[in-house]
Amino acid sequence: MLSSKIAENSKRILWVIFPFSVVLLIWQAIVWLKIFPSYLFPSPASVLEDFIVKAIYTQTLLVHIRESLIRLSLGYATGIGGGLALGVGMGLNKFISRFFEPIVVFTHAIPGITWVPLAILWFGIGYETVTFIIFLSVFFPVLYGTLTGVRTMSVKFSNVAMMCRAKKWQIIIYVLLPGAMPSIMNGMRNGAAFGWRGLVAAEMIAASSGIGWMIVDARSWLNTETVILGAIVIGISWIIIEKLILKTLEAKTIEKWGMISTS
Amino acid sequence: MANDPILSLFSVSKLFHPSKILAIEDINLNVERSEFVCILGPNGCGKTTLLNLIAGFKPYFPPTEGRVSMNGEPITGPGSDRVMVFQEQTLFPWLSVRDNIEFGLKIRGTPKAERQRVSEHYLKLMELEEFKDKYPFQLSGGMNQKTELARALALKPEILLLDEPFAQVDAMTRLSLQEELLRVSEIERRTTIFVTHSIQEAIFLGDRVCVMTKRPGKIKEEVRVDFPKPRKWATVSNERKFAGLHNHLVSLIQEGELGNAIK
Numbered sequence: 001m002l003s004s005k006i007a008e009n010s011k012r013i014l015w016v017i018f019p020f021s022v023v024l025l026i027w028q029a030i031v032w033l034k035i036f037p038s039y040l041f042p043s044p045a046s047v048l049e050d051f052i053v054k055a056i057y058t059q060t061l062l063v064h065i066r067e068s069l070i071r072l073s074l075g076y077a078t079g080i081g082g083g084l085a086l087g088v089g090m091g092l093n094k095f096i097s098r099f100f101e102p103i104v105v106f107t108h109a110i111p112g113i114t115w116v117p118l119a120i121l122w123f124g125i126g127y128e129t130v131t132f133i134i135f136l137s138v139f140f141p142v143l144y145g146t147l148t149g150v151r152t153m154s155v156k157f158s159n160v161a162m163m164c165r166a167k168k169w170q171i172i173i174y175v176l177l178p179g180a181m182p183s184i185m186n187g188m189r190n191g192a193a194f195g196w197r198g199l200v201a202a203e204m205i206a207a208s209s210g211i212g213w214m215i216v217d218a219r220s221w222l223n224t225e226t227v228i229l230g231a232i233v234i235g236i237s238w239i240i241i242e243k244l245i246l247k248t249l250e251a252k253t254i255e256k257w258g259m260i261s262t263s
Numbered sequence: 264m265a266n267d268p269i270l271s272l273f274s275v276s277k278l279f280h281p282s283k284i285l286a287i288e289d290i291n292l293n294v295e296r297s298e299f300v301c302i303l304g305p306n307g308c309g310k311t312t313l314l315n316l317i318a319g320f321k322p323y324f325p326p327t328e329g330r331v332s333m334n335g336e337p338i339t340g341p342g343s344d345r346v347m348v349f350q351e352q353t354l355f356p357w358l359s360v361r362d363n364i365e366f367g368l369k370i371r372g373t374p375k376a377e378r379q380r381v382s383e384h385y386l387k388l389m390e391l392e393e394f395k396d397k398y399p400f401q402l403s404g405g406m407n408q409k410t411e412l413a414r415a416l417a418l419k420p421e422i423l424l425l426d427e428p429f430a431q432v433d434a435m436t437r438l439s440l441q442e443e444l445l446r447v448s449e450i451e452r453r454t455t456i457f458v459t460h461s462i463q464e465a466i467f468l469g470d471r472v473c474v475m476t477k478r479p480g481k482i483k484e485e486v487r488v489d490f491p492k493p494r495k496w497a498t499v500s501n502e503r504k505f506a507g508l509h510n511h512l513v514s515l516i517q518e519g520e521l522g523n524a525i526k
Contacts, residue, residue, distance in 0.1 A: 156353045159320055162341045164367035164418065174370070178357040257357045258400025 042225040047232070050225040061214070065233065068210040071127060072199050075134025079191060083139045084184070087146025088172055091180075104143065112137045112198045120206050129206040130199060137198035138191035145187020149180025182259050189246055196238055211237075267335065268293035269454050270317065270422060275329030276479075277312055279322065286312040288479040290329070294422070297452045301469035303459060305516065309480030310458045314426050317456065318347045333421070343367065346420035348411045350427040354399040360410050361386065361395040367418040385413040388447060405436035412444065416451060425457040429464070438496055441467055445494055462512045467499055472508075474515045484515055 024044055030036070031043040038046075054061035086104075090097040112133050119129040153176065161175045177184070203212025211230055218226035254260045275290040287309040294300050304310045315323035317331060319341040324331075331338050333345070354363050364382045373381075386392045389409045399407060408428055415423060429437045445468060448455060459465050465472045472486045488508065490499055499505055 156349060156351065157355065159341070159347075160353050160355075160366075161370070162320075163318070163343060163346050164370040165341075165343050166370045170370055174366070175355070178355070181357065253357070257398055259356055 039222055040224055047225045047228050050229050064211050064214045071130045074131045075195055076138055079135045079138025080142050083142025084146050087143045091147050091150025108140045113201050116202055116205050125206050125208055130202040133198045133202040134195045137194035141191035142187040145184045149183030150176055153179045182254050185254055269296045270294040270333050273330045275326045278327040285479040288481050290482055296454055299455045299470045301457045301465035301472045303465040303472050304475030305460055305477055308475045308477050310475055311426055314424050314458050318345050318424055343418050344421045345424055346415040346418045347424040348415045348428045350430050352407055354410055356399050359396050359398055363410055364414045364417050381417050385417050389413045404432040405440055423453050423455045427459055449493055462509055466508050
């Protein structure tokens with residue numbers, strides 16, 4: 001039983017390592033064959049070297065990652081909070097819903113990146129602008145998720161709560177939000193993905209630190225290995241965020257409650 | 264009358280808008296304290312409307328005509344003095360069995376120690392102890408309905424309203440749930456109104472069976488059932504009176520059917 005589990009796990013890991021090894025090999029082969037000049041197409045070894053320098057000696061990579069993560073957390077926190085609040089408000093109150101619906105539909109139709117120039121004019125280059133863009137990217141999916149969840153929730157649950165003479169805020173906290181969780185979770189998932197893209201894009205235009213900025217800055221100095229390093233860091237960071245935060249949150253809520261089918 | 268009824272309906276009718284369906288018409292019903300009343304009728308006879316109206320749920324409540332009063336006072340909406348157990352599953356999927364049972368107490372602000380004492384009591388009474396940490400999706404249909412009952416009883420309602428609570432469990436589980444309900448009901452001595460379309464169930468459970476006609480629902484006849492309690496299927500179903508009552512109720516219901524067919 002245990003040994004078969006180990007075998008299964010190592011097989012899974014092998015099927016991650018193997019495809020990437022092939023990609024790495026092709027990459028190295030192209031370098032060996034000297035198809036492209038090395039300043040445009042650096043070797044895996046030079047990217048690794050750049051990583052070691054930036055992660056251990058100068059530690060600039062860590063600074064950029066930290067900067068990006070702070071902006072991300074701020075944007076996520078405000079976006080999720082705002083989306084939940086307006087989503088519940090619109091889901092429960094006809095006036096709020098009618099008032100905001102057209103505005104929300106219109107604003108949602110504007111891609112987050114469109115706001116960057118205006119945000120730069122308002123907030124300048126730096127934290128506020130990037131966080132604002134992340135906020136917008138997270139806010140709408142969470143809002144729609146919450147709204148859908150609240151609107152589609154069965155009245156039977158609120159009937160039970162009403163029998164217990166629950167107050168409005170108790171119904172929201174104890175019934176509406178957990179009941180709408182599958183749909184909210186879906187919104188948070190989309191929001192997180194959009195926010196991540198928004199972060200990198202906004203940093204490329206409107207920041208002087210962070211992973212996105214690091215890539216753009218490296219390009220202007222023709223440090224191609226740093227550009228590639230940045231892309232790899234972005235990819236790995238997202239996988240960690242996804243597995244560590246979103247998956248855990250899902251496992252502790254809707255999976256545990258049997259509200260989604262686990263595969 | 265020496266004993267004032269706990270619940271009385273006087274000439275209650277309900278016309279739904281905009282469908283203009285007259286669901287129930289001129290219902291008169293007095294329920295004594297600690298009495299177990301079964302409302303028996305075919306699907307669509309308005310018995311669920313009647314129950315929801317007593318519970319105070321919209322759009323069933325308020326009645327188009329007539330009065331519903333409890334302990335002499337007119338009812339104004341849902342309340343924890345009347346708790347309903349529904350046909351479909353209404354346990355909160357995000358709460359464990361224990362937390363579901365404690366839900367109403369938590370809403371009322373009952374201290375934790377007291378909540379636990381109450382939930383332990385009902386877990387024991389309903390023989391659910393080993394399932395207390397399970398979530399609703401992990402329960403069988405029978406266990407689910409037992410938890411629904413426990414949750415309702417934990418609120419200590421003056422009247423327990425049961426809307427075909429065993430309709431969706433298999434026939435064998437149903438028999439034991441019925442016996443269990445009577446056993447618990449003997450201990451708790453709580454006034455109960457039980458809606459069903461099963462003639463046998465009505466006879467087995469009720470102190471009194473009210474037979475309803477098809478739409479618009481009226482109470483056609485009230486039949487007293489005086490089998491001694493506690494009742495067990497093995498003994499009750501052998502009683503000669505059981506067959507007699509059964510035949511009588513069948514003929515009452517079929518008269519209605521024929522009447523409708525002629526119309």
